[in-house]
Amino acid sequence: MKKYRFDEIAFNSTEKKKPTEADKDTYLGLEHLDSGCLTVSRFGSDVAPIGEKLVMKKGDVLFGKRRAYQKKVAIAPFDGIFSAHGMVLRPKCNVIDPDFFPLFISSDYFLDAAIKISVGSLSPTINWRDLKELEFELPDLKEQKCLAGVLNSINRTREAYKKLLFLTDQLVKSQFIEMFGEPGSDVFGWGITTLGNCCILNPRRTEKLGPEQECSFVPMPAVSEKGRIDASCHKPFSAVCKGFTYFAENDVLFAKITPCMENGKGAVAKELKNGIGFGSTEFHVLRPLKNVSNPLWLYVITMFPKFRSDAEKVMTGTGGQRRVPISYLEQYPISCPPIELQEQFATFVSQSDKSKFAVLKSSNLNLWRCL
Template identity: 25%
Template sequence: MAKLGDIIEQIRGVSYKPADLHDNLNNNSVILLRANNIQNGKIVIDDVVYVSKNKVSESQYLRQGDILVCTSSGSKELVGKAAFVDKDLPMVFGAFCKVVRPKIECCEYMGYFFQAPYYRNHISAASAGANINNLRNEHIADLHIPLPSFDEQRKIAAVLDKVSHLISKRRQQLDKLDEMVKARFVEMFGDPVSNPYDWNLKGLLQLGDCKNGMNFHSTDVGVNIHCLGVGDFKNLSCISDTSKLPTVSLTDIPSDEYMLKDGDIVFVRSNGNKALVGRSLVVYPATTPTTFSGFCIRFRLNSDEVKADYLLRVLKTDSIRKKMAGRGANIQNLNQKILGELQIPVPPLDLQNRFASFVEQTEKTKTTISHSLDKLETLKKALMQEYFG
């Protein structure tokens, strides 16, 4: 067992002002990564900014074996997110991130440590703050990591590489199915904002009504009920079994308007991560009593002019998401006024039904793949527990 601070170097991110940013990549600028570029333990080169090279030191360029960590965010669940850098990259990272640079030979082994439940649990407990959550140097330096022989480290990394590769393949399959649904939607209906087929338009709130979610307290007791929260959205389009959702304790059973019903569409209303605001999914709780958190908005159709599956895909298009872009300083928000301004194309019902049938078949395939993915992720967590405690 080794103390992490003895076998790593911690490097702070690049501090910059708006005037230091460039509109594009050129000879005087460099790609700067932020917390949103850390996804599922990997670096995603999407939605980057370009900062002047004169703001950057040589040590702040990403090197093979580095571990990029989110150290500060308005959303506690983002703090501590980490991604392993598998090759030298001509990129740097912002002040709300840091790099952990291992001093051991098998950097891949340490990279997996930063995905382990032990690490996540300790960081979740350590990160705290009023408006912003912070991860300080000592939070990482004081952690302990099992340090077997170099050969054993390589074997462990190789096993986890295989499982991670399979997990990545399953996620790619799910992404391709989502892209297929998006392509079919555009083929049948066109973009909902440009409306190339000139469908009739209806305001979203002409088709149904909205309700903000419940605010509850940790001291509430009496009734346990399943609750849909922001953390349950992930990249899902549909939740058909709400009995798998977490439960919350309330003093009383919620009124009917706070109980989810089949075909309800739920939005992320508020989050420190702007990219999450406006995410939506449809729920089918059937007979499972289910409510939704105060960081969500529920939309319930009361018109027979549109189908829930069709409407959901309208709301998931990039053009409509831009219309819903969150507003706010530290926490981004979506509200019923913004939703009420959305104009929804209303194509013929037979066309919507054909699309819904296509989506239903696709969802069946996704369910099979998702079950396989769940098993692989459970296996990976068990291995992480075995290797890192």
């Protein structure tokens, strides 16, 4: 396969405009793009977006250059405007087939290379001047055309799997409501308390480890929007015990910073090395209380859309550094059901998770490896 610089493969459209009221219905922000999904299912803003935005045309490939580790790539579904924290890319058709182009941009082959050149610590961003110099191997146009048909078929199958995952999550929430009512309600008469009374928030570490003993290290990208956690990275206790958030097996992680919070990042900590983990300072930690709360019950509460939307209303800070204060979790009204019912619910969630894991294994196909 021949090798090309990225600026030989794609145009980077930098046309911008200041949004008017009429643009609010055709606005796409990074918050509207789903990781690993080329299709757009939500869009628009209640008011005209502030600041200049990129002009996009139907069929353009939209790439989230800010926090690119989230791997947000989508095909523009209509003419409109796109976040200035992204790139609007168009194929150079003498080098890359238009149908193959979005599959290439969304591949791990491209994204992993792009992520490596991100600059900045809090909100790492990819600059075009660096991206355009990267080199990639491409098959010839005829082979690309054939591959596009195969890969698009695989991608459609993967999208169908994702719909199954969504339906499974909805089933879990429906079961929660059937057993306990909506979060914050007291339809069964257990009384209203606060989430802070049902768990320990941001607990202090009591476990003792030697300086060289290993524990799990969990950065923000290691926690998904679907409740999965990758605890396979191990580091010596001495390397992470200061400057990172502590948690332990069965604690619930809740991403407090935008846009991770709005996107639903969170998980129950599982399979931690020596039962202990350290991770991003942008996590709040909820530790279940013995005979009071179950970790899966706590986790599902934090995943309800209303819980997240209410949290968004009280975020503090500006721009990309807005965070949910711990007081929101402390004061959140909740009815605490008997632990026996919570355990029954946890069994149901665990069974659902097994089904989700099977679907994830089937859908977690790196399209580029099909080449």
